[in-house]
Amino acid sequence: MIRVLIAEDQGMLRGALGSLLDFEEDIEIVGEASNGKDALDMILKLQPDICLLDIEMPFMSGLEVAEEVKRRNISCKIIILTTFGRPGYFEQAVKVGVQGYMLKDGSIEELAESIRSVMKGKREFAPELIFGSIQEDNPLTKREQTVLSLASQGKTSKEISSELYLSHGTIRNYMSEIIDKLGVKNRTEAVTVAKENGWI
Amino acid sequence: MIRVLIAEDQGMLRGALGSLLDFEEDIEIVGEASNGKDALDMILKLQPDICLLDIEMPFMSGLEVAEEVKRRNISCKIIILTTFGRPGYFEQAVKVGVQGYMLKDGSIEELAESIRSVMKGKREFAPELIFGSIQEDNPLTKREQTVLSLASQGKTSKEISSELYLSHGTIRNYMSEIIDKLGVKNRTEAVTVAKENGWI
DNA sequence: AAATACTAATGACAATTGTCATTCTAATTA
DNA sequence: TAATTAGAATGACAATTGTCATTAGTATTT
Numbered sequence: 001m002i003r004v005l006i007a008e009d010q011g012m013l014r015g016a017l018g019s020l021l022d023f024e025e026d027i028e029i030v031g032e033a034s035n036g037k038d039a040l041d042m043i044l045k046l047q048p049d050i051c052l053l054d055i056e057m058p059f060m061s062g063l064e065v066a067e068e069v070k071r072r073n074i075s076c077k078i079i080i081l082t083t084f085g086r087p088g089y090f091e092q093a094v095k096v097g098v099q100g101y102m103l104k105d106g107s108i109e110e111l112a113e114s115i116r117s118v119m120k121g122k123r124e125f126a127p128e129l130i131f132g133s134i135q136e137d138n139p140l141t142k143r144e145q146t147v148l149s150l151a152s153q154g155k156t157s158k159e160i161s162s163e164l165y166l167s168h169g170t171i172r173n174y175m176s177e178i179i180d181k182l183g184v185k186n187r188t189e190a191v192t193v194a195k196e197n198g199w200i
Numbered sequence: 201m202i203r204v205l206i207a208e209d210q211g212m213l214r215g216a217l218g219s220l221l222d223f224e225e226d227i228e229i230v231g232e233a234s235n236g237k238d239a240l241d242m243i244l245k246l247q248p249d250i251c252l253l254d255i256e257m258p259f260m261s262g263l264e265v266a267e268e269v270k271r272r273n274i275s276c277k278i279i280i281l282t283t284f285g286r287p288g289y290f291e292q293a294v295k296v297g298v299q300g301y302m303l304k305d306g307s308i309e310e311l312a313e314s315i316r317s318v319m320k321g322k323r324e325f326a327p328e329l330i331f332g333s334i335q336e337d338n339p340l341t342k343r344e345q346t347v348l349s350l351a352s353q354g355k356t357s358k359e360i361s362s363e364l365y366l367s368h369g370t371i372r373n374y375m376s377e378i379i380d381k382l383g384v385k386n387r388t389e390a391v392t393v394a395k396e397n398g399w400i
Numbered sequence: 401a402a403a404t405a406c407t408a409a410t411g412a413c414a415a416t417t418g419t420c421a422t423t424c425t426a427a428t429t430a
Numbered sequence: 431t432a433a434t435t436a437g438a439a440t441g442a443c444a445a446t447t448g449t450c451a452t453t454a455g456t457a458t459t460t
């Protein structure tokens with residue numbers, strides 16, 4: 001029997017996932033969490049074999065939970081279950097060392113198969129992510145990402161410059177370059193586009 | 201037997217919803233669509249009693265499908281099924297004349313109950329929407345939301361003004377008011393904050 | 401009937417933003 | 431080795447942005 005914990009903030013999917021996975025005769029749902037903090041608590045208390053983690057959840061993201069589980073050297077295996085193959089998320093998840101990364105586009109049967117596979121010690125990643133069809137890579141350099149990310153918080157070029165110990169003009173050059181690279185009109189649209197693509 | 205069509209673009213939820221609703225002995229799933237266009241085609245072809253419609257779908261939104269169904273005077277009843285906190289949608293759905301508006305936060309049992317209730321001729325709206333009133337905590341007026349939403353697409357004040365047939369100065373006044381209301385520094389941060397809160 | 405909120409407008413001002421040309425260094429790649 | 435890329439800077443220019451004071455019509459509340 002594979003003991004599974006589900007962490008997903010959308011009630012309907014959480015419930016449905018719970019019911020349907022529980023129908024599988026080799027899988028047992030030991031708990032359901034609706035946010036990251038509860039998920040971490042329940043992992044510690046219930047010691048499940050596998051935890052399914054959504055990324056965007058209140059209080060603590062799935063990636064933060066995964067990081068904490070790995071940091072504390074807990075044996076629970078982690079499968080990230082998320083809507084989008086945001087390249088940033090996927091990269092981070094791999095870096096943290098999760099055992100699986102699946103998309104909510106697949107079927108529950110596929111998910112059950114992945115759970116069994118991970119239980120056997122394998123790693124399971126959604127093929128869409130590996131063969132990079134979604135993975136449009138980030139056209140922005142590290143520096144540009146930093147600058148745009150600060151701009152998204154409403155910081156002016158001058159404020160960004162003093163925060164990064166760079167000149168005012170440099171920041172404006174970077175911003176101009178960012179706008180050009182993303183093919184947008186101004187910093188506001190740049191933030192929108194970069195966020196949609198998971199580039200910042 | 202209540203004949204139900206499901207239109208939902210997220211594969212996992214669509215499949216789960218299909219399986220679990222089909223378990224109910226008085227409900228029959230006659231079809232599943234993954235986008236708005238397919239949903240409309242299937243409504244015409246299969247003539248279900250009730251159609252569950254997600255809002256954010258490719259090609260045609262659930263609200264557009266609902267509008268078309270009502271416009272053509274098709275007898276199929278519509279239940280909108282969507283994620284919490286997206287402003288404007290609820291109002292628009294009521295205006296179109298849908299029979300139900302439920303949140304993906306609830307359970308499948310609740311959804312099944314709503315389907316039965318709608319089948320009997322009642323209208324079912326998620327209580328969170330009626331009481332909790334999502335629009336209430338949105339500090340922005342209709343006009344301000346429109347302006348900020350256009351700004352988030354990178355439009356300049358001048359472009360927004362000509363799109364809304366207002367003067368350039370008026371848009372800048374609105375933007376100034378928006379920035380003040382949200383307690384932010386500029387339009388870029390205003391977009392970030394408003395999006396995080398689901399206000400635009 | 402009076403007060404309030406929303407919509408809309410004008411003009412003026414200072415600050416911020418975006419663009420361009422041009423230069424320089426360090427690191428990487430062909 | 432030569433070429434390219436990332437990072438950093440300067441100065442100048444025009445356009446855009448944000449603020450403020452002030453006015454006004456229309457609805458809705460009190």
